[in-house]
Amino acid sequence: MSAPRHGRPGTLRFAAAAPHLARTMPWGALLAGCIAGLGVSLVAHQFSNQPQQPANIALIARAAFVPLVVAIAFVASVSQRDLIAALPAPAWLTNAAHLTFALPALGLTAWLQLDLAAADLQLTQGPGNRGKAFSGGRTSISAAVPHLPWLSLIAELIAWLAFATGAAAVVSRTRWAELAGAIGAPSALAFVGALALTPLELFPGDFTGLSLAQRVAWLRSDWSWCALGLAAIVITCWACRDPWRRLTRRLARPLARRARSAPTGT
């Protein structure tokens, strides 16, 4: 990696380092995660019994997010971290660049996954099944065609990805830095699993024929995921900072003055 000069604007510094950072990007892990996630969605779309219950569609969408979470954990763990920390460029630059490179692939995969889920929902609402709502042993006819809660599921995915990046970034600062992805991914998934056991009701299932209470539950879960995701992003930013205090110009000037004014002793 070339050493960017201090004082350059951040965008220029990033542009200069980008080709080198792209070479250190774990593309294999990212693509494997995206392909596996897409594979889960495709298998479920092709082989699931139709019509699917809406709760099942939401379950499949969430299950298909899991490989993406694993992939981002490996993207967020930088294997050459100790070397990078010794370079003039700030340590967070590599993480930020890797995550930026990964975003289009992750976004495309998530969009395809949710599109497949929406297609499953359309099959559920097909001519033969239009209007059937699924609630216990009761069959009710509803005029409104339900839509997949895209925004809610995307908020959930972003929060999950933030957990994984946070966990991997935190582990990267420890002596197990080389296993940051391997530790971060299961930790993030375990955290998501633990959240499912809390009374927060973060995983609403049904999204057809919603009562007011169910709508409120979806809204509450959206806000909860946003809050949790934001907290995880803050942790990620904190963990990506330099491992020591970097000598900047602002810090260097008083130090130099102090050095000049100090008696030499000779």
Add this chain to the structure above:
Amino acid sequence: MSADPMLMRRTVRHPGGSNGAVRAGRVSWRVVALAGRAEAARLCRSPLVLTGLAVAAGLIWWNSRTMVPQWWVWDVQIGSILLTVAGAVLVSAQFAAGRIRRDGATQLYDSYPATAAARSGAYLLGAAGPLVLAVALTGAAVIWLDLLGPVGAPRPAVLAQGLLLVALGGAIGVALGRWLPHPMAGILAVIVLGAAEADLLLPFSGPVHLPGQTAWLFPWTQPVVLRWLPGPTPLIPPTAHLAWLAALTALGVLAALWRSARGHRLPKLTGLTALAAAGCLALAGWSGWAQTRPDAGAQESLAYQATHPAQSEQCTSLQRVRYCAYPGFSHDVARWAAVVTGVAGRLPARPAETLVVRQLVDVDYVQPNFADGYPSAAAAQDGSGLQLSANIARFVFAEDSDPHLISGSSVPPVYVDINWGAGSTASSYQLVLAMQAAWWIAGLPTTWQRSVSYSCGPNCSTQAQISCLPVGQAREAIALWLAATATPATRPAFFSWLRNGPSAEKVGHVWISAYGDASAYGYQPALQFTSQGAALARVMLRLPEQRVTAALATGWPRWLNPRATDAQLAAALGIQLPAVIPPPGGSALNRGQLADPVCR
């Protein structure tokens, strides 16, 4: 794996021949055993493996706390739970086997006397460490479940399958580590396999339903019908599946060894590996074919047991009550007798007829989503037994509505299903049985009279089951009091039921407040009662038992007459009749709802 100096001392370089061939010839099994022991110790200390074991132990405890265990369910369930350990072992073994290549130390390790094949053998042997822990966990689970008074006996072949899952996880992990050392490979493999297994193990409505017995071609599944059948189902092929898992494990082992054999160009080892792989494929082919063909005769026999309980059950008489249970459930008779004796023991006079408590396969066998047009999860997993499932389904649906369905049973019938509660759910099971016994004594129906569909609004239709309600009848409050006092656990269960709140029921043209839908556990009879009857029973429960018994003893048969009213009973007890409770719902009442008749 570390370079143990002891391993280096015991190998001597031969003056002639290539280094690889010489080393392969010289490395003894002892080297593999020593390195394998070190790897086993590492895997046993792995936080992932220890977490997997802790989760498995927790799941065994959690799942066994509310039901009396049945061994033909639990030996399969132990296998399902060991999947968590197998997953953890897979990831840990993959980490271990890929460590050298991940660290870029291949050349360093190549300079050691132990060959790559020996190292692969050591990694594979290392999987024995977690396997020993899994054996200990399985042993502890068997002892724990045996202490809970289970039904039946564990099948060693099925328990061995669960342990083979752990070995399979280790073999796949090592093979993956040898071929793909990136740590993500193991995690992704567990996620993909885990998604498939989760779909197979979901009790109902798994997104993808595999046809017939093909579910057994995956490492593990647990047919949902297990817990609702009166014996071990032939849907589980113990020997064939054991052979299938053994073949898969051996293939994993060979895949791990193949890379080492290929890398060192050892023709003998390569030939042996290829031969063994062919043998494993043949075994996998046979076992795969065998496990997709369940024993049709055994299936029919089980279906016959389910649909002909009177011919299949063994009956025991205790204190003038006849208890009929499927073979193997004799331990449950004492549990039922404790409840029924609690009801019958408070009667001023015993009925002339003999009460028969009968065990049967209940409607849980076919799920309520049947009504939505979805195939039953139970039937879908049943595969080739669809026709048999349909026969059982017809029978269990008739149980709810036909009081004369099973010859030799009481009318109204008193049923218990295949399961019985333990711990916190025992009180619910006891209350439902006590209420059925009390309903039988009071001459109230325990089955639905008919099932009807009706319109519940402009865009709504629903189905309702119609029974009768003993409005204002003294026998209702008496039956509730008898049921609530049957055992120490039934009283709090009764109050807990009342706390769920009443619903609005239509009787004739009048809306009244009533309770229905007995319980979420066990057999669900048609037990309906009015809020006023419940309120009177609640007041009776506060009175001294002798006072109530004395009041009932005065003209006992009269109290069971439908013409005896709550007001008369309250007067006999010297208490004020609780006020009539208005029905909940107000304007939200469903005007189209069909009316229940009054019990005669």
